[in-house]
Amino acid sequence: MGLVCALALARSGTDVVVLEALGKLPREQRGAAFHPPTLEMLEPHGITGDLLPLGLRIPVWQIRDKEDGVVAEFDLGMLADETRYPYRFHLPQHHLAADALAKLRREPRATVLFGASVEGLAQEDARVRVRYRDATGAAAEIAASWVVGCDGSRSIVRKASDIAYEGFTWPERFLVTNVDEDLVSEGFAETSYVADPDKWAVILRLADPRVGNLWRIAMPSDPDLPEEEVMEEGYAQAMLREVLGCDRSFRLIYQSTYRVHQRVASTFRKGRVLLAGDAAHINNPIGGFGLNGGVHDAINLADKLGAVCAGADDGLLDLYDRQRRHVAVENVQRQSIRNKKLMQERDPGVRRRNIDELRSVVRDPERARAYLRDSSMISSVAQAAAIR
């Protein structure tokens, strides 16, 4: 999100320096689902146009029950009169970072320093001094009028500013797999959520020219099992058989685990320090809000910070905090926690009611439209904009 925020700032005429701890952009498995408002926000920077040919446009997505099969199928085409991008767009996040970096390198007002690991900061009246290790390991310092912490969930910027990261961590690790399989012919939409008390799944199709049919399948793992056992191929194969409902071995090409948190920083602004992306909020991946919410922060903040650097009142930055923190708490945390509970509901009576409710939403065009606006984050962007 740092690169997107920096690009938007540089293009608005603001001098910007990006400090990135790694030596180059990471290519690890992270967010991969872009929602319509995110594509709209990236469009003026030329990013959407660059990314669209690389990924998959997915208008139709499913909620399934492991036992009952398809419960609800939603078509974002219903929102074609509200957005230029009436689909989910699947593409691994590192493509976004690479595109933003290439554009940033062409901006005369921007400098990107790789291998620059921030270690601390001190706020003064009119500036912030940031201490970091440079690529040679030497101690270095830079002073800036404003600092934006886009340094992920373990943010040093947040910790050094003594901002609390309130919330909780789910007990189970998530098991992420990539398989090379044709799941469309087995009836799966290219975004599918499978509900089950113990063996639910988030299923996304991705595009990769090296792999015929690449799908990412994220599932819970038994919190009582040691990491080594969860990382055994046999464990992933057994989970895949359960969630996909077929008795065969899968072409498994990737397997890892990660911990999932629900946390929001107590403020997104403290003096001259601002937070965006995972540094400001983190949630479970059911619904695909992390990457998208981070871009929404980055663009919202760049608009306001660019104006402040050009002379506007810095109260605009309090508005950033009010707008983006409100939707992080009221929309993203609520929806992602509700989605996870819906997926893993244990009580058979509640599960049945959830299924009936979803089926009635799909049958009613007005309710289906409202459901799509919420799940694709159109509502949260509108709610943020309405806060003054």
Ligand SMILES: Cc1cc2nc3c(=O)[nH]c(=O)nc-3n(C[C@H](O)[C@H](O)[C@H](O)COP(=O)(O)OP(=O)(O)OC[C@H]3O[C@@H](n4cnc5c(N)ncnc54)[C@H](O)[C@@H]3O)c2cc1C
């Ligand atoms: C396995 C996995 C799957 C996910 N799946 C989804 C999904 O399907 N949909 C979705 O929307 N989201 C998903 N997410 C979440 C999404 O990837 C994050 O919300 C997103 O990466 C946040 O971006 P960010 O730039 O805020 O933080 P990050 O991507 O964490 O980037 C932070 C950057 O800051 C750098 N940094 C850290 N510390 C320092 C320091 N001290 N000095 C300098 N630089 C530093 C890091 O090297 C890194 O480049 C997933 C996350 C994971 C881990």
